Amino acid sequence: MKVFKKIGLFLLIVFVCIQFIPTNRNQSTEILDTDITKTFKVPQNIQTLLNESCYDCHSNNTKYPWYNKIQPVSFLLERDINQGKKELNFSELGGYSNRRQKSKLKSLMSQVKDDKMPIASYGLMHSNAKLSESEKKEIIDWATTLRDNLK
Amino acid sequence: MNKTIYVIAFAILFLTAFKDEKKQDESNKIYIEEIKNHHNDGHGSMVNNLSENTTKAASIQNQSSTSEIIDAYLQLKNALTEDNEKKAAEAGNAILTAFSNFNISQLTEDQHKEYVEIVENAKEQAEHIVKSPIDHQREHFEVLSTDIKDLIALLGIETGTTLYETFCSMYNNHTGAMWLSETEEIKNPFYGSKMLTCGKVQKQIN
Numbered sequence: 424m425k426v427f428k429k430i431g432l433f434l435l436i437v438f439v440c441i442q443f444i445p446t447n448r449n450q451s452t453e454i455l456d457t458d459i460t461k462t463f464k465v466p467q468n469i470q471t472l473l474n475e476s477c478y479d480c481h482s483n484n485t486k487y488p489w490y491n492k493i494q495p496v497s498f499l500l501e502r503d504i505n506q507g508k509k510e511l512n513f514s515e516l517g518g519y520s521n522r523r524q525k526s527k528l529k530s531l532m533s534q535v536k537d538d539k540m541p542i543a544s545y546g547l548m549h550s551n552a553k554l555s556e557s558e559k560k561e562i563i564d565w566a567t568t569l570r571d572n573l574k
Numbered sequence: 575m576n577k578t579i580y581v582i583a584f585a586i587l588f589l590t591a592f593k594d595e596k597k598q599d600e601s602n603k604i605y606i607e608e609i610k611n612h613h614n615d616g617h618g619s620m621v622n623n624l625s626e627n628t629t630k631a632a633s634i635q636n637q638s639s640t641s642e643i644i645d646a647y648l649q650l651k652n653a654l655t656e657d658n659e660k661k662a663a664e665a666g667n668a669i670l671t672a673f674s675n676f677n678i679s680q681l682t683e684d685q686h687k688e689y690v691e692i693v694e695n696a697k698e699q700a701e702h703i704v705k706s707p708i709d710h711q712r713e714h715f716e717v718l719s720t721d722i723k724d725l726i727a728l729l730g731i732e733t734g735t736t737l738y739e740t741f742c743s744m745y746n747n748h749t750g751a752m753w754l755s756e757t758e759e760i761k762n763p764f765y766g767s768k769m770l771t772c773g774k775v776q777k778q779i780n
Contacts, residue, residue, distance in 0.1 A: 520691040526699065526717045533713055 441494040446501045449485040449508075457518030469565050473513065476541050476552045480507030483514040488548060503545075521573045528570040532563050640725065641732045642672040647722050648756055650703065654715055654763035655770065659708040666703035666711075669718075673697055688728055696721040712764050716745070719753045726754075726779060736780055742773040754779070 459465060465473070479485045480503055490496050511527055519527065534540040535554065546553045554562070650665035673693055681689055699714040699721065706714065723739065731737065738755045745751040745764040753763055753773075760773045 520694070522691050522721070523695045523698070526695055529713070529717060533710075 438494075441498075444494055444498060446494075446497040448487070449483060449501075449504050450487075451483040451514075453483075455483070455514050455518075457515045459513045459516045462517030463569055466565070468561060472554065472558055472562060475549075476554055478513065479549075480504050480545070481511045481513050482508075483512070503542075525570050525573050528566045528573075532566050532570075535559050535562050640676075640729050641735065642675060643669065643725065644722065644731060644735075644737070644754075646672045647718070647754065650715065650718075651753060651755065651763045652761075654708070654712060655761040655766055657708065657766035659711065662708065662711050662715075663704050666700045669700040670697060670704070673700075685728055689725070692721050692725050692728070696725070715753070715763060716751045719751070722754060723752065731779065736778060738775045739777040739779060740773050741776045744769070744772055752776075 454460070460470070485504060487500070491500055511531065516524060516527060536559065541549075541552045541554070646665060646668035649668055650662055653661035653665050673696065676693075678686070678689070696718055699718040702714045703711045703718070726737070736756075738758055739752060740755050740760065741750055741752050742762055742764055743750040751764055755761070758775055760771050760775075762770050762772045765772060
């Protein structure tokens with residue numbers, strides 16, 4: 424029994440200590456000139472889907488969940504957001520070359536079509552994020568038109 | 575005793591939870607600065623100083639460097655025709671190496687901008703090819719093929735080399751996709767052994 428108590432206490436101390444690990448917050452109210460909405464037409468229905476399913480990890484503005492400031496959650500979130508923004512950042516997409524925009528849109532369509540995005544772990548905590556078949560089609564059709572117009 | 579520890583623990587938890595947040599705005603500003611600097615960087619003036627003679631000499635050197643890029647691309651293409659994910663990943667690395675070996679300072683100002691755009695995109699594809707399963711490698715190979723084709727249109731290939739622009743009309747739900755091959759014989763990198771001979775030569779590049 425004493426051993427359990429010691430282990431519990433040890434874990435508690437570890438838990439408290441890791442709270443001091445600093446993390447950066449991905450939040451910005453500023454809309455950059457390179458934002459997708461400044462370069463492309465984003466209809467309201469698509470904007471809603473992007474907001475709910477993509478922007479937390481693929482833009483400069485994350486809507487953090489209430490538990491976000493507790494480690495190790497902060498750390499995991501920060502890692503996912505950095506990784507996500509590296510692959511695709513809607514706040515910067517407008518600044519890319521046409522060539523790069525086209526390949527980003529192609530990857531976007533393929534990820535959505537294959538249900539690779541939004542990732543499953545995100546869907547666990549954000550039940551709205553999961554895209555229905557018709558929502559997937561809306562996004563893919565929209566991205567296809569955008570890409571075809573980029574010649 | 576124990577109670578005090580718990581109290582302290584939660585007090586700290588609350589304090590850290592409300593600690594100052596480093597806002598994203600700062601890094602945004604840095605990003606914008608970077609873009610601005612990129613547009614008026616000193617590269618243009620450096621290139622302007624090149625005399626015509628050196629530019630001509632440069633284009634010969636470029637050809638040998640594009641051949642390293644093309645070789646690595648063909649290595650990737652052949653790995654995909656063999657359905658070999660591991661070899662394809664290695665070829666992805668070879669492409670990245672070939673790009674970093676390429677001597678960018680030899681380009682003319684006109685070539686420079688397009689080269690940078692092509693390579694930026696192509697590298698991203700190669701990076702994904704290194705770490706992805708084969709179906710994804712093929713998706714990125716499709717994009718990469720267009721990049722390499724445009725790179726050749728921009729810089730040319732070594733004299734005596736012939737490439738074939740080949741098209742498979744089935745890939746991508748019948749939208750079709752292009753690849754470059756060193757042989758006229760069709761070996762399809764998008765389908766591999768599933769449909770090895772699907773495709774036809776559309777153009778010869780010398």
